[in-house]
Amino acid sequence: MKLKRTAALAAAAMMGMAAYASTSDAIQQKEAEDHLISLDLDARLDWQMVTYEGKSDRSQTGFIGKYIALKAHGELTDGLTYTWRQRFSRTPKDNTIWDQTDILDINYKSGKWDIGAGKQVVLIGGYEYDRAPINLMCPNLFVSNVACYQFGVSGGFQVTPGDHLALQISQSIFATPEDRNLYAYNLMWRGAHDLNSHLRLETIWSVNEVEYLKGKYCNYVALGNKLVVNDKVTLLVDLMTRTYPENNLFKNNTFMGELSWDINPKWKITGKVSYDCNRGVNLTEMTEVARGSQLAIGGIVGEWYPIRNGRHLLKVHAAIFGSHGSNYNPSDLMQKDTMYGSVGLTWHMNLLNFR
Numbered sequence: 531m532k533l534k535r536t537a538a539l540a541a542a543a544m545m546g547m548a549a550y551a552s553t554s555d556a557i558q559q560k561e562a563e564d565h566l567i568s569l570d571l572d573a574r575l576d577w578q579m580v581t582y583e584g585k586s587d588r589s590q591t592g593f594i595g596k597y598i599a600l601k602a603h604g605e606l607t608d609g610l611t612y613t614w615r616q617r618f619s620r621t622p623k624d625n626t627i628w629d630q631t632d633i634l635d636i637n638y639k640s641g642k643w644d645i646g647a648g649k650q651v652v653l654i655g656g657y658e659y660d661r662a663p664i665n666l667m668c669p670n671l672f673v674s675n676v677a678c679y680q681f682g683v684s685g686g687f688q689v690t691p692g693d694h695l696a697l698q699i700s701q702s703i704f705a706t707p708e709d710r711n712l713y714a715y716n717l718m719w720r721g722a723h724d725l726n727s728h729l730r731l732e733t734i735w736s737v738n739e740v741e742y743l744k745g746k747y748c749n750y751v752a753l754g755n756k757l758v759v760n761d762k763v764t765l766l767v768d769l770m771t772r773t774y775p776e777n778n779l780f781k782n783n784t785f786m787g788e789l790s791w792d793i794n795p796k797w798k799i800t801g802k803v804s805y806d807c808n809r810g811v812n813l814t815e816m817t818e819v820a821r822g823s824q825l826a827i828g829g830i831v832g833e834w835y836p837i838r839n840g841r842h843l844l845k846v847h848a849a850i851f852g853s854h855g856s857n858y859n860p861s862d863l864m865q866k867d868t869m870y871g872s873v874g875l876t877w878h879m880n881l882l883n884f885r
Contacts, residue, residue: 655718676687
């Protein structure tokens with residue numbers, strides 16, 4: 531009897547310890563989600579090679595630090611959140627710390643409504659545009675050149691569980707240190723709908739009025755479309771046209787198509803093509819795609835994730851891209867008959883959480 535009683539007490543103690551451990555894990559998980567501040571570090575290092583018309587460019591070939599940034603986000607009180615991302619791999623244009631601040635935004639959500647203010651991402655549609663810079667692999671010319679982080683205010687409404695409308699007034703992407711008094715007016719719809727048990731359709735659509743000279747506006751229509759099959763195969767199609775007052779309709783466009791396959795949680799393969807053109811005739815227009823350019827880019831990317839969890843990520847990629855056509859912006863990486871190859875390491879580290 532005494533042996534049985536001892537065994538029962540031991541079993542009870544072990545069950546109690548297991549329950550405590552389980553409860554402790556749950557509490558730690560809740561604390562991680564309910565933090566006042568979460569601080570992260572993102573970094574990416576590549577080895578790349580670049581050739582132009584078959585000739586190696588030694589200034590573009592070798593090891594290169596692509597990206598390094600600190601991120602902080604959290605909830606100050608119920609519904610009031612903030613986001614900050616400071617990137618240290620950007621070249622300041624205005625010679626101030628704000629040029630390296632991608633995002634510094636505070637947002638309040640109440641019911642179906644939300645409002646925000648600060649340095650924000652300008653609300654332009656498209657999935658390649660929507661990606662964080664650290665995840666961009668040989669982007670199209672528009673995404674490579676657009677000044678997408680600007681000061682602004684925004685408001686949104688959750689129309690249905692799968693549909694969100696947002697209106698934003700921001701500084702224009704064409705603003706300069708000499709002329710900051712230019713603005714953009716942006717309306718965006720984000721949608722996410724299950725078509726059936728295997729298919730999900732998501733969208734990022736926008737219409738934009740962007741002031742490029744005082745009192746003169748460029749009109750954007752940007753349609754980002756995403757089809758997900760069985761949570762493994764993803765098709766992205768971005769369509770964008772930019773129209774200036776001279777009615778050069780459909781002469782300034784960007785297209786991007788991408789097909790990716792998540793083979794398993796550790797392996798992913800992606801094929802991508804893009805096309806940018808600017809056949810406008812106005813010699814005074816300001817645009818992200820240089821006048822006269824018509825450039826197609828295509829390539830393939832393989833990704834391996836040795837570590838991929840909620841707090842940390844380690845990714846190895848290999849990519850090869852080529853271009854055909856013309857590009858009259860000499861500062862872009864992709865020019866006529868360019869071959870670009872890259873092998874790189876990306877890591878995301880959660881440094882600390884405070885409650």
